[in-house]
Amino acid sequence: MPTLVITEVAYLIATRLGTDAEVQFLGDIAAGDFIIDPVATGDWLRIAELVHQYRDLPLGTVDASVITAAERRNLSSIATVDHRHFTVVSPNHVQAFELLP
Secondary structure (H helix, E strand, C coil), X not given: CCEXXXXXXXXXXXXXXXXXXHHHHHHHHHCXXXXXXCCCCCHHHHHHHHHHHCCCXXXXXXXXHHHHHHHHCCXXXXXXXXXXXXXXXXXXXXXXXXXXX
8 A cells, every 4th residue: 555645645636636536535545545654753853854954945844754754664766746855855765766756
């Protein structure tokens, strides 16, 4: 099952595909089609570090939380339409993220 940041995905679905698609997505979550990976207590410091380090971008908490979760889970690929932010950040565990699509 894919992992994702629910609020980011819900926002993108709602703004690009509409409310019906957002409702379907929420139903898929309720059906257990996705793994819900909450921000771990230890992630908040790393999120703050990234937001501070890339404040001129600005990176922001949502994108920093995606990066932090990927680092914690040792993931090298991120599904995003936000290539601007994710091509700039240097993660701790890989040279660069593979961005999908």
